[in-house]
Amino acid sequence: xxxxxxxxxxxxxxxxxxxxxxxxxxxxxxxxxxxxxxxxxxxxxxxxxxxxxxxxxxxxxxxxxxxxxxxxxxx
Amino acid sequence: xxxxxxxxxxxxxxxxxxxxxxxxxxxxxxxxxxxxxxxxxxxxxxxxxxxxxxxxxxxxxxxxxxxxxxxxxxxxxxxxxxxxxxxxxxxxxxxxxxxxxxxxxxxxxxxxxxxxxxxxxxxxxxxxxxxxxxxxxxxxxxxxxxxxxxxxxxxxxxxxxxxxxxxxxxxxxxxxxxxxxxxxxxxxxxxxxxxxxxxxxxxxxxxxxxxxxxxxxxxxxxxxxxxxxxxxxxxxxxxxxxxxx
Ligand SMILES: Cc1ncc(C[n+]2csc(CCOP(=O)(O)OP(=O)(O)O)c2C)c(N)n1
Ligand code: SF4
Ligand code: SF4
Numbered sequence: 001x002x003x004x005x006x007x008x009x010x011x012x013x014x015x016x017x018x019x020x021x022x023x024x025x026x027x028x029x030x031x032x033x034x035x036x037x038x039x040x041x042x043x044x045x046x047x048x049x050x051x052x053x054x055x056x057x058x059x060x061x062x063x064x065x066x067x068x069x070x071x072x073x074x075x
Numbered sequence: 076x077x078x079x080x081x082x083x084x085x086x087x088x089x090x091x092x093x094x095x096x097x098x099x100x101x102x103x104x105x106x107x108x109x110x111x112x113x114x115x116x117x118x119x120x121x122x123x124x125x126x127x128x129x130x131x132x133x134x135x136x137x138x139x140x141x142x143x144x145x146x147x148x149x150x151x152x153x154x155x156x157x158x159x160x161x162x163x164x165x166x167x168x169x170x171x172x173x174x175x176x177x178x179x180x181x182x183x184x185x186x187x188x189x190x191x192x193x194x195x196x197x198x199x200x201x202x203x204x205x206x207x208x209x210x211x212x213x214x215x216x217x218x219x220x221x222x223x224x225x226x227x228x229x230x231x232x233x234x235x236x237x238x239x240x241x242x243x244x245x246x247x248x249x250x251x252x253x254x255x256x257x258x259x260x261x262x263x264x265x266x267x268x269x270x271x272x273x274x275x276x277x278x279x280x281x282x283x284x285x286x287x288x289x290x291x292x293x294x295x296x297x298x299x300x301x302x303x304x305x306x307x308x309x310x311x312x313x314x315x316x317x318x319x320x
Contacts, residue, residue, distance in 0.1 A: 020097035020290075020297040026257055043096065061081035062257040065101030066091065071081040 008056040010048055013068040017045035023060035023069060029053045032060060084108040086117050088137045097297020099287030100129055102254045103196060106264040107167075108136060110271060120163045121155055123148040127169035128203045128289075129196070146177020149184035152191045163274060165192040171201040174210040174234050181240070188245030188279035192270045195236060195282055198289035199308065206292030210234040213311055218292075233311055237284045241318035247279040250316040253286035253309065255301040266316070278320075286312060 017039060023046060024032045031050045039045045048054070060069045086108035094100050111117050117138050124132040126145035133140035143151040148166035156164040173181050173195050184191065200218055201207040208218040208225060211233050215224040225233075241249040248270050252263030263285055270281035286308050290300040 016091045018096035022097060022297055022301065025298060056081075058081045059257040062260050063102070065094065065096075065098055067083045067087065067101065067105050069081070070083065073080055 007074045008051075008054050009072040009074070010051060010054055010056075010060075011070045011072075012046060012048060014045040014047065015039050016041065016066060016068055017043060018066060019043040019045055020065065021046070022063040022065065026059045026063050028057060028059065029055060084112045086111045086137050088135055090134060092135050093131065094128060095289075095291045097288055097290045097300060098128070098202075099198060099254050099285070099289070100196065102260060103167075103194065103263075103285055103287060104129075104132065104135055106254075106260065106267060107165075107194065110264065110268050111138060114268075114271060114275075116163050116271075116275075119161065120165070121159070123152045123155070123164070123166040125166070125168040125172040126203075127172050127201070129167055129169065130203070132167055146172050146175070147180055148172070149177065149180040149189070149191065149193065153184055153187070153189045156189060156191050160190070163192075163271065165194060165271070165274075167194045168196065169202065170195070170197045170199065170209040170211040171204075171207075174236055178210075181236070182243070185240045185280045185282070186243050186245045188247065190274055190277055190279055191281075192267075192274050193280075193282040194267065194270075195284040196287045197236075197284050197308075197312065198287040198292065199233075200289055200292035202289040202292045206289070206294070211236075211312075213307065235312065237282060237317050240282055245280050246282065246318055247320050248273045248281035248283075248316075249318040250282075251284040251286065251312060251314050253304060253314060255286070255288065255304050259314075262314075269319075284312075286314075 035047045120138045122140040207220040237249045240246045250266045273281040288300040
């Protein structure tokens with residue numbers, strides 16, 4: 001996966017995540033994981049690891065029932 | 076290079092909803108909001124919310140939304156659309172709302188071919204009241220009121236609303252989708268968009284049923300629920316377009 005020249009920014013509102021994991025199972029790059037930490041709602045929340053592997057496919061955005069994931073693509 | 080982005084649609088308010096983790100309502104709210112943004116009809120859309128978990132939809136959508144008594148959104152939408160025919164009017168209803176207490180309203184609204192769009196969320200249970208049997212509960216499915224599973228001899232058969240309505244002359248568009256994975260979400264979005272186009276073209280009554288997840292009512296975790304919907308629910312409720320005229 002070295003062909004990527006674009007820059008992506010993925011923002012997850014972790015404090016409102018309810019930890020349903022629907023994004024985790026749908027990420028083809030397997031870079032979303034459920035944290036061991038607890039957020040202010042009392043849920044374990046989703047975190048992104050190795051953000052540089054994100055292809056901005058948008059699957060996590062499509063799946064999130066709480067619309068907490070936003071993806072920006074520059075250039 | 077083109078700049079693409081995935082951001083929350085403008086037709087959703089900047090608030091957080093109170094649905095359970097993994098509930099399908101949030102996804103369906105978002106695809107409707109995206110369509111309204113894309114068609115640029117936010118200023119002339121009026122939604123009718125149901126009784127059920129989506130009762131607070133007016134707190135989540137950023138366009139005009141009213142609320143109807145249990146099962147009556149098609150009747151309320153009929154009134155709104157007849158008085159304001161230039162508005163885009165749609166109802167958003169659960170299976171308990173549309174297929175149980177509201178059966179008379181939905182059948183007659185379709186039969187009169189009211190020029191409204193109905194989004195029918197089928198999660199097989201009464202979610203808000205803790206997961207009782209709904210008309211769409213599958214045979215053998217355990218719910219709060221069918222602890223040993225739904226029995227056809229006692230409880231009848233699940234109701235196939237889209238198939239049933241598609242035999243009426245008044246129904247101009249009837250289709251079923253689901254929101255369990257990204258591919259099906261995209262397909263369902265295009266079905267809902269098509270239904271809105273029917274209304275914009277003054278064709279008459281359109282309905283899209285969406286198979287959805289209610290992890291709390293089904294007593295499964297969100298991933299098990301999504302798999303159950305894909306494997307079990309689609310066996311009885313096939314996806315597709317039943318009528319498009
Ligand atoms: C006239 C009337 N009868 C009964 C109720 C109780 N009640 C509230 S929500 C609901 C069922 C909703 O189920 P459904 O339409 O499937 O929506 P969901 O909660 O699953 O999204 C019922 C029976 C009510 N509010 N009003
Ligand atoms: S955009 Fe695609 S690759 Fe990136 S985190 Fe989301 S699902 Fe994974
Ligand atoms: S009870 Fe079911 S339908 Fe209601 S918010 Fe929870 S998961 Fe969604």
